[in-house]
Amino acid sequence: MPELGFSVSYTTRPQRFGEEHGREYFFVTHEEFQRRIDDIEFLEYANVHGNLYGTSLTESEKIFKTGRDLIVEVDVQGAIQIMNSLASESITIFILPPSFEILTARLTSRGTEGHAELETRLRNALNEVREYSKFKYVVINHDVFAASRQIASIITAARQLLDRQTDAIRGILNSFDARRIGATEKDPIWPTKTTK
Numbered sequence: 001m002p003e004l005g006f007s008v009s010y011t012t013r014p015q016r017f018g019e020e021h022g023r024e025y026f027f028v029t030h031e032e033f034q035r036r037i038d039d040i041e042f043l044e045y046a047n048v049h050g051n052l053y054g055t056s057l058t059e060s061e062k063i064f065k066t067g068r069d070l071i072v073e074v075d076v077q078g079a080i081q082i083m084n085s086l087a088s089e090s091i092t093i094f095i096l097p098p099s100f101e102i103l104t105a106r107l108t109s110r111g112t113e114g115h116a117e118l119e120t121r122l123r124n125a126l127n128e129v130r131e132y133s134k135f136k137y138v139v140i141n142h143d144v145f146a147a148s149r150q151i152a153s154i155i156t157a158a159r160q161l162l163d164r165q166t167d168a169i170r171g172i173l174n175s176f177d178a179r180r181i182g183a184t185e186k187d188p189i190w191p192t193k194t195t196k
Helices: 030-038 057-065 076-085 100-110 115-134 144-159 166-174
Strands: 004-006 009-011 025-027 042-048 051-056 069-071 093-096 137-140
Touching: 004 057, 009 030, 030 042, 030 051, 042 057, 042 076, 051 057, 051 076, 057 069, 076 115, 093 115, 093 144, 100 115, 137 144
Parallel strands: 004 069, 009 025, 093 137
Antiparallel strands: 009 051, 042 051
């Protein structure tokens, strides 16, 4: 979906093999992260499994200015912060693993966390999955390709919501000759005045 923009988060966690600064994350020190908190540079931020993660307001605004929708991939804490501050502008999707056993196998097989970090993630998983009911949509990730298609379908459907098409609808309705069909100023198809 080329009309989507993806937000690259800031984090204090160590950079892993194969990751690139500015692609997966912006890797910063705790001091740099705290300075950004103090300067109100984050849309959301949270301590996740002992590391800080945050979504940059500046990076998000760059995407909005291009007219694209913004995908923000965050943990539950960050998602709830965004829901609280941008409730009407957000479409929230909780991606749920099929089971704890499958989550454990997936995290173990990717080999990106040490034993202690893996244990922390698994210990926190129960509290995280309990938050699913706060989200508008839930996708159960049995298969990454099927889950991706479901997420794309949700995004496509959300774009068709009435409140997201108000300007386009008004333009279409204004193209009709409302007086010719007997409409009055109280009807929604009555032409609106525009200012230059």
